[in-house]
Amino acid sequence: xxxxKINVDRLPExxxxxxxxxxxxxxxxxxxxxxxxxxxxxxxxxxxxxxxAKSAKDLFFPQTENLMKFKMQGKNISIEENxxxxxxxxxxxxxxxxxxxxxxxxxxxLADPVDTFYQSRRENGVVISMACHEPEETCFCHAFGIDxxxxxxxxxxxxxxxxxYWKPLTEKGQALTETVSALMxxxxxxxxxxxEESQKALHAVMEKLPLYDLDLTGFDxxxxxxxFNSEKWAKLSEACLGxxxxxxxxxTCQCYDIRDYDNGHGVxxxxxxxxxxxxxxxxxxxxTPRKTQLEKFRQRFMHKLVYFPSNNDGMYSCVGCxxxxxxxxxxxxxxxxxxxxxGENHA
Amino acid sequence: xxxxxxxxxxxxxxxxxxxxxxxxxxxxxxxxxTPAVFxxxxxxxxxxxxxxxxxxxxxxxKESKKEGKVIALLKPCDTYSFNQLIMxxxxxxDNVYVxxxxxxxxxxxxxxxxxxxxxxxxxxxxxxxLIIETIYGTKTLPREEVILDRCLCCKGSQxxxxxxxxxxxxxxxxxxxxxxxxxxxLENMTSDERFAFWRGELxxxxxxxxxxxxxxxxSCLQCVFDDPASxxxxxxxxxxxxxxxxxxxxAFHVAGRCTDCGECSRVCPQGIxxxxxxxxxxxxxxxxxxxxQAGADIEAKGPLTEFNKDDVEPSIVKERGxx
Numbered sequence: 001x002x003x004x005k006i007n008v009d010r011l012p013e014x015x016x017x018x019x020x021x022x023x024x025x026x027x028x029x030x031x032x033x034x035x036x037x038x039x040x041x042x043x044x045x046x047x048x049x050x051x052x053a054k055s056a057k058d059l060f061f062p063q064t065e066n067l068m069k070f071k072m073q074g075k076n077i078s079i080e081e082n083x084x085x086x087x088x089x090x091x092x093x094x095x096x097x098x099x100x101x102x103x104x105x106x107x108x109x110l111a112d113p114v115d116t117f118y119q120s121r122r123e124n125g126v127v128i129s130m131a132c133h134e135p136e137e138t139c140f141c142h143a144f145g146i147d148x149x150x151x152x153x154x155x156x157x158x159x160x161x162x163x164x165y166w167k168p169l170t171e172k173g174q175a176l177t178e179t180v181s182a183l184m185x186x187x188x189x190x191x192x193x194x195x196e197e198s199q200k201a202l203h204a205v206m207e208k209l210p211l212y213d214l215d216l217t218g219f220d221x222x223x224x225x226x227x228f229n230s231e232k233w234a235k236l237s238e239a240c241l242g243x244x245x246x247x248x249x250x251x252t253c254q255c256y257d258i259r260d261y262d263n264g265h266g267v268x269x270x271x272x273x274x275x276x277x278x279x280x281x282x283x284x285x286x287x288t289p290r291k292t293q294l295e296k297f298r299q300r301f302m303h304k305l306v307y308f309p310s311n312n313d314g315m316y317s318c319v320g321c322x323x324x325x326x327x328x329x330x331x332x333x334x335x336x337x338x339x340x341x342x343g344e345n346h347a
Numbered sequence: 348x349x350x351x352x353x354x355x356x357x358x359x360x361x362x363x364x365x366x367x368x369x370x371x372x373x374x375x376x377x378x379x380x381t382p383a384v385f386x387x388x389x390x391x392x393x394x395x396x397x398x399x400x401x402x403x404x405x406x407x408x409k410e411s412k413k414e415g416k417v418i419a420l421l422k423p424c425d426t427y428s429f430n431q432l433i434m435x436x437x438x439x440x441d442n443v444y445v446x447x448x449x450x451x452x453x454x455x456x457x458x459x460x461x462x463x464x465x466x467x468x469x470x471x472x473x474x475x476x477l478i479i480e481t482i483y484g485t486k487t488l489p490r491e492e493v494i495l496d497r498c499l500c501c502k503g504s505q506x507x508x509x510x511x512x513x514x515x516x517x518x519x520x521x522x523x524x525x526x527x528x529x530x531x532x533l534e535n536m537t538s539d540e541r542f543a544f545w546r547g548e549l550x551x552x553x554x555x556x557x558x559x560x561x562x563x564x565x566s567c568l569q570c571v572f573d574d575p576a577s578x579x580x581x582x583x584x585x586x587x588x589x590x591x592x593x594x595x596x597x598a599f600h601v602a603g604r605c606t607d608c609g610e611c612s613r614v615c616p617q618g619i620x621x622x623x624x625x626x627x628x629x630x631x632x633x634x635x636x637x638x639x640q641a642g643a644d645i646e647a648k649g650p651l652t653e654f655n656k657d658d659v660e661p662s663i664v665k666e667r668g669x670x
Contacts, residue, residue, distance in 0.1 A: 030551075031547045032618055033551055050465070063553065134465050136465050136467075137376055137468065137482070208466075209482065242560055243614075244554070245557045245616045248554075248555045249555075259580060272580065272583035278573070279573050327616040329560075330381050339375075
């Protein structure tokens with residue numbers, strides 16, 4: 001498909017045009033925090049920010065959402081589906097790691113039985129990705145075969161010397177492009193060369209990152225019991241506070257809880273993100289299957305690095321975005337786990 | 348400093364004063380230290396510098412229940428929490444040997460990043476400067492510009508409790524700011540402005556509970572928010588009410604016991620200035636019951652657990668116009 005370009009000064013026009021027909025979510029700074037928020041003309045757009053504080057998964061899998069309502073009238077209960085409405089939207093400025101996270105979530109929510117709440121948001125959303133500029137030491141997407149210079153999505157974008165290059169990759173992306181192409185110019189061979197040069201420059205930077213060569217040797221279904229029974233979990237989990245920061249900023253954590261809220265004359269059933277770090281995670285009538293923080297901690301990493309890939313053709317449920325590295329209150333994270341149990345420490 | 352501490356704890360382990368050490372373990376990137384318990388042969392990984400921010404006192408609840416004696420490395424600020432936990436009978440004092448370590452104010456990696464520093468390969472503290480090697484080149488920053496907010500209102504370099512103190516010989520770190528400045532600013536806002544401020548901040552909450560779990564004053568075996576029977580949902584920010592009330596209720600619960608260690612704001616992944624809620628309570632307690640610093644003195648009577656006939660009446664809220 002054809003590549004387009006637009007001067008960075010004209011981006012507000014591009015945003016306004018897209019926002020005419022649907023909600024537009026961008027990395028926007030509010031109260032000193034950059035998250036994907038709906039755009040308006042006064043928004044402080046931060047395309048320069050490497051990663052939003054929370055990931056973009058909220059847009060497809062919100063932290064809380066309504067499922068159905070039960071109404072009590074006398075001895076009758078009526079059930080009403082009252083899912084939150086989903087309208088077409090554009091998600092602009094997603095990094096390569098976060099784009100990959102949607103593939104991970106798809107494996108969970110679009111597998112049989114399909115989760116129609118997630119599905120309707122996926123169908124209604126157009127993902128516009130953005131190649132990275134200055135990756136951080138906490139980035140390790142390369143370990144999962146992700147190319148930060150060539151992000152997937154419905155449309156890929158590159159920012160090079162004050163120009164945004166825009167390339168549709170899917171039919172959905174092409175359809176959106178047609179609604180805004182009047183604002184953009186068609187890119188030529190020279191432009192293509194510029195994008196390629198910026199990609200090369202980024203690759204050179206990526207190679208210098210300390211976690212570029214993070215070695216995942218040993219994390220697969222064949223070593224499940226060996227990893228599960230490792231004595232190292234005790235030390236690794238020792239200081240874990242059992243909070244949910246890592247899981248809630250993670251783009252791939254997909255566990256949820258379903259709860260009923262009794263408002264006195266009816267019940268609202270909703271679902272909300274859950275965290276394997278929490279004391280009531282997978283609580284059953286007989287209690288919790290993982291009583292200690294060691295077991296909870298181990299579950300999180302075994303799921304991402306062993307169970308998930310062994311059930312999904314080798315796809316890890318980590319994309320190397322590095323959010324948990326920066327957000328964990330005690331700086332214990334998946335990289336430290338991988339280094340302790342994998343690579344050269346893989347027995 | 349790390350070497351000084353290692354030498355001291357090696358000596359204490361060798362002479363059997365204690366059998367293990369609670370300290371900070373070095374990380375991948377020079378700033379990502381993790382609290383850890385070390386045996387004598389594991390001390391290579393022990394580190395102490397500006398990034399040794401985690402307050403270790405709360406870990407002693409669990410650690411002091413084990414057999415043997417643990418050396419706890421505590422910064423001056425951490426000793427207030429330790430004392431408070433002693434007062435609340437959470438820590439078994441007999442099983443802890445407190446080694447006070449000097450503090451020059453902790454460094455804030457987020458402030459370093461806000462200075463546009465990315466791709467960090469190493470950070471060296473050299474006097475009052477930080478030398479930061481990044482994949483984009485070497486950068487130098489004045490230490491004082493990237494100090495954690497809580498340390499700008501430092502409570503002082505004295506340890507409130509210690510079995511021994513390691514001296515650094517360096518000049519003591521001192522407070523640079525008035526800790527009630529922002530509280531006063533909030534009090535002087537109209538109630539609408541104040542509401543807007545807190546809605547803006549609290550609406551960022553993702554209910555990860557990091558503030559609660561790190562808080563040394565939050566030591567309930569099971570938090571009310573984690574009890575399904577309470578019908579409160581600890582992990583969902585379903586509506587504004589939940590986001591607001593969780594933090595406000597928590598601040599009430601720790602009022603009079605909060606030492607202002609600032610861990611809540613340090614660990615918040617969303618950058619919510621939670622300590623301001625606690626400081627408001629501290630300021631009010633100081634005003635109504637006389638100056639009180641939780642954790643300074645284990646013999647002191649708690650301002651909210653001690654009744655005096657001249658205590659203020661609830662009507663004070665109205666008299667002060669809800670401030």
